[in-house]
Amino acid sequence: MRYTLLLHYPEMDAATLGEEVLAAGQQAFASYAATLHQAGVLLAAEVLQPSANTTTLTMAGGALHVQDGPFADTKEQLGGTFVIDVPDLDAAIEWGRQAPSIEWGAVEVRPGGVFTVDGAWVPNT
Amino acid sequence: MSGGEAWGVAGRTARASHGRLLALLAAPTGDLAGSEDALSAAYEQALASWPAGGVPRNPEAWLLTVARNRQRDSWKSAYRRSLAPLEAADRLGAPDERLEEVEVDAIGDRRLELLFVCAHPAIDPAVRTPLMLQTVLGLDAARIAAVFNVPASAMAQRLVRAKRRIKEARIPFVVPGRQAMPERLPAVLEAVYGCYAMAWDQDGPGMGGAEVDLRGEAQYLARTLARLLAGESEAWGLAALITLSVARDRGRTGSERVPAGPVPAYLPLDEQDPGMWDARMMAEGDALLRRAASTVTPGSAPGRFQLEAAIQAVHCARARTGATDWYALRTLYTALVAVAPGLGARVALAAVIGRVDGPAAGLSAIERIGDGAPWEVRSAVERFQPYHAARAELLAGAGRRAEASAEFAAAADMASRPGVRDYLLRRAADMGPA
Numbered sequence: 001m002r003y004t005l006l007l008h009y010p011e012m013d014a015a016t017l018g019e020e021v022l023a024a025g026q027q028a029f030a031s032y033a034a035t036l037h038q039a040g041v042l043l044a045a046e047v048l049q050p051s052a053n054t055t056t057l058t059m060a061g062g063a064l065h066v067q068d069g070p071f072a073d074t075k076e077q078l079g080g081t082f083v084i085d086v087p088d089l090d091a092a093i094e095w096g097r098q099a100p101s102i103e104w105g106a107v108e109v110r111p112g113g114v115f116t117v118d119g120a121w122v123p124n125t
Numbered sequence: 126m127s128g129g130e131a132w133g134v135a136g137r138t139a140r141a142s143h144g145r146l147l148a149l150l151a152a153p154t155g156d157l158a159g160s161e162d163a164l165s166a167a168y169e170q171a172l173a174s175w176p177a178g179g180v181p182r183n184p185e186a187w188l189l190t191v192a193r194n195r196q197r198d199s200w201k202s203a204y205r206r207s208l209a210p211l212e213a214a215d216r217l218g219a220p221d222e223r224l225e226e227v228e229v230d231a232i233g234d235r236r237l238e239l240l241f242v243c244a245h246p247a248i249d250p251a252v253r254t255p256l257m258l259q260t261v262l263g264l265d266a267a268r269i270a271a272v273f274n275v276p277a278s279a280m281a282q283r284l285v286r287a288k289r290r291i292k293e294a295r296i297p298f299v300v301p302g303r304q305a306m307p308e309r310l311p312a313v314l315e316a317v318y319g320c321y322a323m324a325w326d327q328d329g330p331g332m333g334g335a336e337v338d339l340r341g342e343a344q345y346l347a348r349t350l351a352r353l354l355a356g357e358s359e360a361w362g363l364a365a366l367i368t369l370s371v372a373r374d375r376g377r378t379g380s381e382r383v384p385a386g387p388v389p390a391y392l393p394l395d396e397q398d399p400g401m402w403d404a405r406m407m408a409e410g411d412a413l414l415r416r417a418a419s420t421v422t423p424g425s426a427p428g429r430f431q432l433e434a435a436i437q438a439v440h441c442a443r444a445r446t447g448a449t450d451w452y453a454l455r456t457l458y459t460a461l462v463a464v465a466p467g468l469g470a471r472v473a474l475a476a477v478i479g480r481v482d483g484p485a486a487g488l489s490a491i492e493r494i495g496d497g498a499p500w501e502v503r504s505a506v507e508r509f510q511p512y513h514a515a516r517a518e519l520l521a522g523a524g525r526r527a528e529a530s531a532e533f534a535a536a537a538d539m540a541s542r543p544g545v546r547d548y549l550l551r552r553a554a555d556m557g558p559a
Contacts (some may be wrong), residue, residue, distance in 0.1 A: 001295050088297035089247060111294045 002043065002112035002124045003073050004080040009105025010075050029080075036084060036095065047080040050067035065094035078103055083112070130174035139168055139185045143263035144349075146189055148235035151540035152298040155242075157260060157288040159196065167192040237263060237353040238298040242344075244312040245296045252287045253312065254319040259284055261349075262342050272323055272339060273553075280536060288416050314430060321367050340371050351413065361417035362431030369410035376401035377427045391544035399444035407441045413505045414438055429465035432457055468494070468509050476515045484522030490514050510539035514549060521556060530556035 003097035014022050029047065036042035056069065058065045070077055088090050089109070096107045112124040143164070150160035167188045181187040219352050222249040242248075243256040255273060258264045270280035290296070299310040315543045321343035347364040354360045417431045427435075436457045458474035471494050479487020495506040506512055517532035533553035 088246075088295045090297050090299065093247075 002085050005096050005099060006078060006108040006110060006111050007080045007099055008076045008102045009101050010080050015024060029054050040048045041084045041086050043083040043085055051077040106122055119123060131180060134180045134184060135168060135171045138321055142185045144236045144239060144261035145234055148239035150192055152235050153441050155292045155295055156290055163192040163195040166195045179418060213441055214533055225491035231371055233398050240313050241300055241309060242296055242298055244316045245298055252283045253316040257316055314359055318363060320532055321390050341542050342369055343367055356420055357429040358417045358420040359430050361413055361420060363430060363435050364432050365410050365434035368406055368413055369434060369441055370405040372406035372410055391548040402444050411438060432461040455481050479519045486517045487519040510536055526556045
């Protein structure tokens with residue numbers, strides 16, 4: 001069963017964080033990904049660029065609107081995703097609680113619905 | 126066998142085994158709703174065939190086998206429709222398993238797993254108790270809705286949503302390991318306690334009207350939980366608490382519990398006649414409490430439920446000794462406030478201090494509740510009926526009759542149960558005009 005861990009946290013830049021904290025955070029994410037990989041549960045992981053670099057598209061009233069900024073402008077933003085394949089929700093929660101960003105934000109654990117294999121949709125079971 | 130007898134056996138088996146059977150059926154796939162359908166189909170088949178063919182030697186095994194076959198049939202038809210994998214069916218054993226070959230002892234007991242699923246942190250806390258009532262005890266949504274005072278359709282929807290969540294998010298049917306137990310057990314105990322507290326609020330002793338003896342069901346759940354989790358002292362504590370409290374049911378109103386009778390009176394503890402309490406159940410509660418004490422990890426403090434049970438035991442002891450040991454109560458409530466500083470416990474402690482050290486000391490304790498607390502807490506204190514009732518009693522004890530009268534009237538305004546309201550209004554009148 002696939003679960004996506006959605007990491008939400010307040011965005012801070014390198015300047016406010018400081019070099020050391022930034023390096024420590026990167027190190028924590030590196031070893032988290034390595035641990036997931038070694039356990040054989042990691043399918044994909046991505047840390048996103050800040051929401052300042054996001055573009056949001058809407059098609060209100062039939063016309064395409066291209067807007068600067070994230071879909072929801074809140075203090076906490078989606079900062080990264082990990083897709084894992086584990087037997088059940090408890091296992092997913094167990095991995096989620098180990099995500100480094102849990103120290104400074106929320107980790108949303110979301111079961112997958114369907115996913116693609118070679119371009120074809122497959123149910124998540 | 127007559128149809129009536131077969132009904133009787135089916136009914137008793139359903140009552141005693143519902144949770145056991147449902148847990149066994151649902152555990153492999155997490156599909157509670159589908160398993161409930163299969164189980165009710167099995168009950169129906171029992172009612173159709175037992176009166177003529179006789180009740181099987183092992184009704185539980187019979188029901189389980191029939192329900193499993195039913196599940197398999199529906200998986201097979203789903204397979205034909207959607208080509209879904211049949212893995213889940215394979216995990217249940219050979220399809221030609223013969224009826225009655227399953228021995229009772231061979232039927233495992235996965236109720237504990239079921240309780241932990243119902244109270245899983247990913248399940249809305251408000252639906253945990255209703256979910257237990259439905260899955261473990263087999264109560265239907267309409268009855269549960271009546272107890273929780275919500276429309277039946279809303280309750281049914283919440284239960285359906287919770288079951289879908291268990292299946293789709295794949296909440297596993299497992300008992301948490303040692304590490305996770307301290308995180309997970311409190312929610313389970315809380316939900317069982319909720320079942321008891323809800324019954325107390327909604328159908329208080331003698332209130333009548335409620336079709337289900339929820340207090341009895343809560344007691345049954347708590348005992349089951351304690352037996353299955355033999356090493357957890359708080360589980361025994363909860364079983365003791367509920368048992369000792371249920372033991373005093375006949376006595377709280379001064380009359381037998383009459384379903385749909387007149388509005389029951391309310392008798393405060395002091396005025397209750399210990400002769401009406403259930404001696405056998407009090408002895409059982411004491412035994413459960415001793416069991417709780419013997420399972421406490423050495424060096425750790427007794428938990429909230431064990432302390433509340435001990436408080437109940439002190440009250441029950443009056444049946445033997447003729448007196449209430451207020452000093453013991455003060456010690457216990459002080460400990461309770463330390464481990465679980467709830468509003469109810471703090472108000473009760475102030476009332477006990479009033480008994481032991483005099484009304485002035487009690488008043489000073491009760492008026493300190495909420496001191497320095499945020500606004501929401503102080504406002505909750507203001508709206509807490511027992512706070513006003515206890516403060517009124519302390520004011521009366523201190524001879525401040527006019528203030529006591531006003532406070533009794535304020536408490537009466539907030540009382541949801543008619544018997545309690547009548548009692549408080551009478552006390553207000555005793556004090557003379559406000």
